Amino acid sequence: VFSILGYHMHHMPPSIMVTVVEHCWVAPPPGTVAEQSLPLTLFDLPFLHFPRVQRLLFYEFPHPKTHFIDTLIPNLKHSLSLALKHYFPLAGNLIIRPDSIRPEIRYMDGDSVSLIFAESSNDDFNNLTGNHARNASEFYHLVPQMPHVSDTLVLVVPLLALQVTLFPNFGICLGITFHHVAADANTLVRFLKSWASIAKLGGDDQAFLANGSLHPFYGRTVREDPNGLETSLWSKMREIKLDEGQLQYPDLTNKVRATFVMRQAHVQRLKKLVSARRPTLLHVSTFTVTCAYVWVCIVRSRSVAADEDELEHFVCVADCRARFNPPIPETYFGNCLTQCSTTAKNSQLVREEGFLMAAELIGEAISKKAQNDEEVFKVMETFILSVKGLKWERVVSVAGSPKLGFYNTDFGWGRPVKSEIISIDGTGAISLSECRDSEGDVEIGLSFPKIQMDAFATIFAHGLEII
Known part of the structure; x- marks a missing residue:
């Protein structure tokens, strides 16, 4: 748990610290999703080597830590599990086999998303949420680190990591680290709105089910591959080694x-x-x-x-x-x-x-x-x-x-x-x-x-x- 955040700590000014309250792995409810794979398409492949997308959403939350632990954490875990039932590929992994025709996103029973709950020692919530110039380095303790890629013969690449950080009596920050190869921001925002709508109703996905605009469509036959572009693109992409170096902390000097x-x-x-x-x-x-x-x-x-x-x-x-x-x-x-x-x-x-x-x-x-x-x-x-x-x-x-x-x-x-x-x-x-x-x-x-x-x-x- 601590090593995930330790990566950030090493780079952070000493005034900014977060303490991990709980690190959990959230999966869809047992038995609700069958094992399945989604092949990458011509539109996914260009993002194979793209730097991870890191987003933060700040919310006012004028409540103490006790409320965060007793009420919010259980609700967010439960509602995330229900949201992942519908958005199961995000709990899965990108799979690249050495001999593969093309990579795929695979969901297997037991796959899960890393979710960290943390508390910030810094009460600088209003500064972080302003429009004025702030040091870029101040935000990194709020960004979740993606679990490591496992690189045996088959490359297994996680797609999503989440972190919810409390600023006691001030606010909450939701941190999202996301692999663009899985989907674009249109899909990501629908997933977040699904999770949010389930959480808002105290962990009930009935309203989500009634709202067709949030249901993901997984069809892959909608796009035939004109002129074999997909195969040609993958043959170029596979020459580039998947480099975790792209995840390294950017140079934030000044x-x-x-x-x-x-x-x-x-x-x-x-x-x-x-x-x-x-x-x-x-x-x-x-x-x-x-x-x-x-x-x-x-x-x-x-x-x-x-x-x-x-x-x-x-x-x-x-x-x-x-x-x-x-x-x-x-x-x-x-x-x-x-x-x-x-x-x-x-x-x-x-x-x-x-x-x-x-x-x-x-x-x-x-x-x-x-x-x-x-x-x-x-x-x-x-x-x-x-x-x-x-x-x-x-x-x-x-x-x-x-x-x-x-x-x-x-x-x-x-x-x-x-x-x-x-x-x-x-x-x-x-x-x-x-x-x-x-x-x-x-x-x-x-x-x-x-x-x-x-x-x-x-x-x-x-x-x-x-x-």
């Missing part, structure tokens, strides 16, 4: 994490500006203008001036469940994402018209994907090959989406007061989510060295004042 809010009024002004100056552009969405604005602010905030011909890359993903004919159910369990990417010269983004150029490039990249089914498949092949050659310090990628609704995950003690994607510390992505308190606003999460964060904050605020 890194701070902050949240910026793009108000709906700003979004509308940016949309109007694009529509007026680029009237032929089809895709002028909240996502397009927000990403374009942030991309340009990031490029301008770097302290070292770049060569004007240096290439700047932008990468995002789009859910493509509805793109297929017939559409894949919204509740499909797995990854169903296609990559949209674009490139500009540094000089095109730093000049005065930079925002319009960025909006045009991102809008066109998304439109191209939306209009062409073949593009959806082609991209997964190039996804692996393209990222190999990029200069990562010149890539702005996006984690999350304002449409996912993580702020609607209510376990019975209210909606989260803050959502954070911790894994952007290591991937360099920006995180996007809906705003907790105001519909139409967008939260943007960043993790940068302090000097760059200060520069970004100034550029971001100034630009919005003058539009």
Whole structure:
């Protein structure tokens, strides 16, 4: 138990400590799920070597430790077990055999999820849940460590770890570490909402059963593999050794994490500006203008001036469940994402018209994907090959989406007061989510060295004042 957290302790400032109250392994109720396997698809394979997704959800919980131990722990364990009955692959493992045609997710009787209950000695709950710049290292004691991969002849890779940390009389933090190869955020948020809805009703899954929008759809025949892409992609992927090194603690020296809010009024002004100056552009969405604005602010905030011909890359993903004919159910369990990417010269983004150029490039990249089914498949092949050659310090990628609704995950003690994607510390992505308190606003999460964060904050605020 302690070794799981010991990994974090080693790196943490001494002021921040968590004590493990209980470490348990939670399985679906005995005899409720048959042993079964889900093969990875063309859409899962690109995430085989992806860094683990780490998310935190903070909740106000003005109760003492006794209430946490007597009431909350038993309810969360029981409700998680019931949720895993429906989302059983998350209790299973990724299985890679040396001779396998392709990897699979396997659930066997007795498989379970690591769930840690902990108590923080730090009463800094309000600081951690703010939008201002905070040291990135302060969050890692709240992130659960994934159980180790067992690597005999067959590779067995856990997919999910959970941690619930109490800040006595202040709040609770739910920490999630998740392997993206199992599913995308659409699936993850449905699992969390299922767990939450069962917990809210004191451990009864009847309401969950009545709510069809949360039932996972496990069909794998929905996507035939066009042109044998899956086999071809797996033959490339299997050459790369599955490296636990990717899980290592990222370099957080001088890194701070902050949240910026793009108000709906700003979004509308940016949309109007694009529509007026680029009237032929089809895709002028909240996502397009927000990403374009942030991309340009990031490029301008770097302290070292770049060569004007240096290439700047932008990468995002789009859910493509509805793109297929017939559409894949919204509740499909797995990854169903296609990559949209674009490139500009540094000089095109730093000049005065930079925002319009960025909006045009991102809008066109998304439109191209939306209009062409073949593009959806082609991209997964190039996804692996393209990222190999990029200069990562010149890539702005996006984690999350304002449409996912993580702020609607209510376990019975209210909606989260803050959502954070911790894994952007290591991937360099920006995180996007809906705003907790105001519909139409967008939260943007960043993790940068302090000097760059200060520069970004100034550029971001100034630009919005003058539009």
